[in-house]
Amino acid sequence: MRAIDPLTAAGVVVATAATDAVYVMFASAVATRRRLAAANWSSVWYLLSSFAVISYTQNWAYVGFAALGSWLGAFASMTFLHRGQT
Secondary structure, three states: OOOOOHHHHHHHHHHHHHHHHHHHHHHHHHHOOOHHHHHHHHHHHHHHHHHHHHHHOOOOOHHHHHHHHHHHHHHHHHHHHOOOOO
């Protein structure tokens, strides 16, 4: 197993956080039947996920960083979506 590069690990966390946040926005657009928004969010979702996949498939240890980023992105985006609701 190769050593973990802190910069790559941080990049994986940020990329997967952004990916999950974008996925939540995509799901919201689908649920509200907004076709253009759903298509736009879907394309951004795939672009972001490619960095994480390419980064952590070369070293399995990055999967943990991907999971952390995924959790952070989903939590942050759900917080943003429910910010104005009681």
